Amino acid sequence: MGYQKLKGTPDFLPEDTNKWQFVESKSRELLSRYQFKEIRTPIFEQFELFARGVGETSDIVSKEMYDFYDKGERHVALRPEGTAGVVRSYVENKLYGPEHQKPTKFYYIAPMFRYERPQKGRMRQFHQLGVEVFGSQNPETDVETMVLAMDLFKSFKIKNLKLVINSLGDxxxxxxxxxxxxxxxxxxxxxxxxxxxxxxxxxxxxxxxxxxxxxxxxxxxxxxxxxxxNDQSSKHFETVKASLEALDIEYVIDSNMVRGLDYYNDTIFEIMTEDPNFGSNTTVCAGGRYDNLVEEVGGPETAGFGFGIGLERLVMLLENAQFEFPVIDALDAFIVTIGESTNKEATKLAHALRKNGMNVEREFLNRKPAKQFKTADKLNAQYVFTLGENELAEGTVNIKKLSTGEQIKLALNDLYNEDYKDLTAEIESRLKK
Incomplete structure (x- = not known):
């Protein structure tokens, strides 16, 4: 009897994770520019945290939550969204104290779980990039955080986006x-x-x-x-609109937009894609202000603002746009071995090359050289280091640059005994001589 993954859960194979690693890495760079720091919270929490924070009448709590009683008869739930857990951590660790920077800015990249009908871009286990800002009632916090969300998409050159805003008042x-x-x-x-x-x-x-x-x-x-x-909420919303206009950021007001979570107040927003592959007005990012949630979870009165981006949808957007994902951890060197006597030396050489900063793979299957070169080519290796019995006797290794066919020989002892600041540059300089 074979085993299969459960419905609505993904397997990400290396060709997929390469894309995800790039998206996450590039996102982290931008989040750092805005001075957001990473926070990691548990995958499961007390059921009551989500019921109170998200809202008992929301679809998430009433229909979609993965909740169960553990062996200690505690009612727990897999997190269906990220904000409630971050708020709990903020309160439990007293991050509202005077010794902490205000406003406090967090981001997370993490799996979430909701029992819903799986479809394109919507899974039962999905991944979210989220941000939370605590301690600022300033409407410019709303604007800056929405601009960050737009900048994340723009950093990947994604077009056909629409910013939709509304106010829920106090x-x-x-x-x-x-x-x-x-x-x-x-x-x-x-x-x-x-x-x-x-x-x-x-x-x-x-x-x-x-x-x-x-x-x-x-x-x-x-x-x-x-x-x-009221006057205060109206003034807040007018300031948000004026600041977006000052930044030349187009927006649409949808007075019927309320978002699916009960904790929001004042500014809420969604970023929608008009990519024809998703259908019209598919939401790819959503968030807003929540000034009562920290108090609801047991902390002091603290303003909050945040958003979440579904990473599955972001990756799909990039794929639909034929985005060229760079290869992460590209292969610098492939070691070809000829003859069983080279086996141990190949291990020693691979170790030396990695110590000098190279990404290395080597032959383990004792195949014919032609097949090994085909593998090196398929893996887009920059160089092939060939070790045969002749090279072993000479104490050398043959190095071939695959893109040009240029070749040189280097002494193995030089590679073993010298610490090169940039081994690739050293090889290139010798190839040109």
Missing amino acids: VETRKVYRQALIDYLEPFKEELSKDSKERLYKNPLRVLDSKDKNDKKIVQSAPSILDYL
Whole structure:
């Protein structure tokens, strides 16, 4: 009986992980420029953390969470998103203390888990690049973090992107708007989908986020939350818009956008792709402000802002754009061996080349030289180091540059006894002599 991976879970083979390593490495460079530091939190947490943080009426908690009781009868869940765990860590480790830099900026690159119907770009185990900023109510924090998200995509030369923004106001705004929305939706109660009927009185804002076609028609004429913003929230949103315009960043306002998580307030945003391979307006990044979540998890009143990017979708975007991923850890040298007597010397040579900074592979299967050269060519090796019985007797190694066919010989003792600052440069200089 054979084994297969579970539905909705991926295998990433070396040709895939090369792409992922490049994307992650390039992203880390940009995140460092914005002074974000990496944080790593557990894959599973207390179920209650996600239920309270994300919201019990959200699809994530009510339908998609992988939760179970462990051997100690603790109710735990695989993390369905990254923010709640980072907030828990922020509170538990007292990172809000005066000795810590404010605002505090974190990023994470990690797997998440949701039990949903697998489809293109949406898996049950997926990976997210997320950022969180704690300790700033300044609307410019919203702008800078959204600009970072846009810069991440632009750094890969991705086009056809649309920034969509909205404001959910503060707690008081949503109380007033909540009742106005209920008043609007009640006459349509029997026409709403089953999920929306359940949410109508528990969390009516979630009805605006329904994917049901009929629900979408109903909410088209719903009152706009932007008409209910108080002075403070309205000023905050106007500042965000003005700063985006000052940076020449185009945006669209969608007053029905509420996001799928219950902890947001004031500015929320999504970045959508208009890539025809994804369908129109597919979200590739989303986030917003959450000024009450730290307090909800047991910490002091602390402002927050963050976003998440699905790495599967980012890699797919690059593949669709025919992006040329560079080869990470390209092969510098392949050692060809001729005769069994060279076996031990090949190990010694490989060790010496690696000590001098080269990426090296060697022959282990005692194949004919022609097949070994074909392998070196297939692996795009820069040089082939050939060890035969003649070279062994002479104490030398033959070096061939595959791209030009140029060849030289070097003494093995020189390679073993000298520490070259740049062995490739040394070889090149000798090839030109």
